[in-house]
Amino acid sequence: MRAFGVDSLTVEEVEDPSPGRGQVVVRVVEAGVNPVDYFVVSGMRTVEPMPHIPGAEFAGVVEEVGPDVKSVRPGDRVVVYPRVFCGRCDMCVSGSEHLCRVGGIVGAVTNGGFAEKALVSESNVFKIPDSVSWDIAASLPVAALTSYHALREAGVSPGDVVVIVGASGNTGQFALQLAKMMGARVLAVSSKKWPLELGADEVAPVEQSYEVLRKMTGGRLADVVVDAVGTPTLPTSLKLLDSRGRLIIFGALRGSSLSLSATDLYSRELRIVGTTGGTRGEFMRLIDMASRGLLKVKVWRRHRLTEAREALKLLFSRERDGRVMLVAGS
Ligand SMILES: [Zn+2]
Incomplete structure (x- = not known):
């Protein structure tokens, strides 16, 4: 160009x-x-x-x-x-x-x-x-690596409930699969059903995500929410977080402004985890996972x-x- x-x-x-x-x-x-x-x-x-x-x-x-x-x-x-x-x-x-x-x-x-x-x-x-x-x-270089690094930075561990907003997008597909491999239960927020084929436990459009999540967790909310969509979905993403929850942001496809209640942030001990890309060490692990046929x-x-x-x-x-x-x- x-x-x-x-x-x-x-x-x-x-x-x-x-x-x-x-x-x-x-x-x-x-x-x-x-x-x-x-x-x-x-x-x-x-x-x-x-x-x-x-x-x-x-x-x-x-x-x-x-x-x-x-x-x-x-x-x-x-x-x-x-x-x-x-x-x-x-x-x-x-x-x-x-x-x-x-x-x-x-x-x-x-x-x-x-x-x-x-x-x-x-x-x-x-x-x-x-x-x-x-x-x-x-x-692997962008979609998978960005997701992998972000989930690691947010400390996703077995038993966590992870919500992936934009689960049918580039990074979303991999965030979903990798969160499952880390032992999480995953709600894929998407208007499509096919994230279920990648291993999501539940799938719901953004408007229904809160109710579906409450049902899925028996009234709790999410430990981790991944949102790379941006301004239109960030308010919902914050609402989906349980106390001590982590909101992962590594992109803002549809707008980057975020309005946040400081009171909500401290009183529920929420954390916002910004990440970008990933390391070569993580990249090598992804290549290994792909070599073993673990990624779709x-x-x-x-x-x-x-x-x-x-x-x-x-x-x-x-x-x-x-x-x-x-x-x-x-
Ligand atoms: Zn350097």
Whole structure:
């Protein structure tokens, strides 16, 4: 893209990237389309370089490696950790490379994966076995990692009641599955029924979520509510929290303002847990879970890599019923 705005996205022939020391060129096979890409394309995030190739979440095959690259070889199937990090700042050395002081998101502060080939650092590239589908592989870096890190930060433990608002969305699908694996009982808030197939104990549209939750818990409420929808659902999400409950926010797809009663917050000992992305350690665990066949994804539409503009628009479509993916042409 040469200007901000989804309608400014164009398809262009550019020079193939060439790997420098410690760098890897990945031939993109599949990319997930996420709100972060929309924010990048809309100019709501720091974007470089310009002209720019967006795309934070992708998987593919190693095409070429630069000098000193030891962990992967051409032909390896790989997924790309979506954060650029320095490895030297206090955040990086304490294992929070997703909060690197000088880093950022792949596809925002670097060219990303909505392209035939992407240039990434070796430290961002992780091998995946043949048994992991490209749909799953291309859902690990953003959708799955964001959910996994958030649930861990909120300390979800066996027996917790977890409500996932937007359970049929990108992150919601994985938050649901991962919360179940952590031993929680899960209410999926969605107008669709298929979250039950991913393991949800109950599913309810947002208007009925309070009653369904009360019934499900025998009058209690939720220990954890995950809400990445934003302004329209946050008031309900706060109401769904039991005393000592934690509200997880890692996105605000439909608006980010939140009105909050400070009295409600302290008198019920509520906590708001903001999270973003996840660590490489968590990413490796997710790859392991995917390798063991523990993760599923519901894909709604697959578009060609050249159709990123259409795909980004579908992200906000009311009819959206699962993920929107971009796949390389044959
Ligand atoms: Zn750093």
